[in-house]
Amino acid sequence: MTNSLADSSAEVTANRAWRLRRRPAGAAVPGDLELVSEPVAPLEDGQALVRTLVLSVEAASRIWMGHQRAFMPPVDLGAVMRGVGIGEVVQSRREDMKVGDIVAGFVGWQEFCCADDRRLEAPLSVLPSPLPAPVSAFVGILGHPAITAYLGVDFLDPRPGQTVVVSAAAGSVGSIAGQLAKLRGARVVGIAGGPAKCRHVVEDLGFDACVDRKDPDWAALLDAALPDGVDGDFENAGGPILDHLLMRLNLNARVLLCGEVAQYDDSGDRSGWQGLVNIDQIHMQRATMRGLIVTDHLDRWPEAIGALAELWGSGQLRYDETVVSGLDEAPSALTDLLAGDTTGKLIVAVAEPSTIPGHPLTTSAA
Ligand SMILES: NC(=O)c1ccc[n+]([C@@H]2O[C@H](COP(=O)([O-])OP(=O)(O)OC[C@H]3O[C@@H](n4cnc5c(N)ncnc54)[C@H](OP(=O)(O)O)[C@@H]3O)[C@@H](O)[C@H]2O)c1
Secondary structure (H helix, E strand, O other), X not given: OOOOOEOOOOOOOEEEEEEEOOOOOOOOOHHHEEEEEEEOOOOOOOOEEEEEEEEEOOOHHHHHHOOOOXXXXXXXXXXXXXXXXXXXXXXXXXXXXXXXXEXXXXXXXXXXXXXXXXXXXXXXXXXXXXXXXXXXXXXXXXXXXXXXXXXXXXXXXXXXXXXXXXXXXXXXXXXXXXXXXXXXXXXXXXEEOOHHHHHHHHHOOOOOEEXXXXXXXXXXXXXXXXXOOEEEEEEOOOXXXXXXXXXXXXXXXXXXXXXXXXXXXXXXXXXXXXXXXXXXXXXXXOOEEEEOOHHHHHHHHHHHHXXXXXXXXXXXXXXXXXXXXXXXXXXXXXXXXHHOOOOEEEEEEOEOOOOOOOOOOOHHHO
């Protein structure tokens, strides 16, 4: 967390990129990736050069480093690490992107990305100008994590008198999901790692209770925090926590499978795995379990961003960021995230914007 930000005014001759060196065995470690310096090729027609401003650090990176069956293919060995971020267009030979445009999408873990729709996994989208919020907000409270929370809570459809449980409750998705469920009148119980995080979830985020998953008695504590059972489960953890919660489901409960971070270190070989032994409770309680991938619902992003901006702007929604400075720190930031050492949205601040000088890079700088 010591590197200073890249000098945005320097001429672009070389790119620095984190490439996948090997697939992690168990927990990801920084040595799984390698920082390489390489020349920037001259642009061709239909291409733009995008300087990364911020990178979003997220649990899904661990999936992509491995070879699990997932919603996107594994990152190839030797390829630039896949990652979502916000960048500024610094050179362009595209009709639809001009220098100074701020763009969002899969820019990768690198200083510069060639925006070429024929080569990228998904086209980058141009954000509104002037940018209505700090740059980092577009991978946080106005970006995919908060939109995931919004769509997931919409599916759970919590009502007053009901109980919603949220795992990874202090994280970027969970913190927003719990607050949104609370705004809909439900009793909200969080699950987080460690007493300090649990205090933060209750005292700062306004959840009704929070259970420490690292406490050896977590299962009994969870039962005690759920005297009326579970009507909605916003599931970020998977593994034993999900299995335990299945036994607490009420009739007609809803389970939103947002993530299964407890399982992301799997080798992908499930042959000897016991799995969810309580899965029968979906049947017995006539519950509905649904998986969500936020990018499947781009049609609802404007609605979600509008609602989140309103709630955040009016102070009804608290949004926290942990900011790490410098591209060099991206792998250790991911290790910290997966170890549960961060709260809120984890951002790598890569470069100050040069085309919109003075515009805040992160929400804490606003
Ligand atoms: N479906 C979608 O479209 C979508 C989009 C974005 C993110 N997600 C998912 O949302 C979840 C949150 O992701 P994020 O990127 O925002 O990260 P995050 O919640 O900010 O950080 C991940 C958190 O997971 C918790 N965790 C780590 N290991 C765990 C374990 N073994 N058991 C239970 N919890 C564990 C840690 O919190 P504690 O130590 O406090 O428990 C850690 O802080 C992930 O499951 C991710 O895959 C899904």
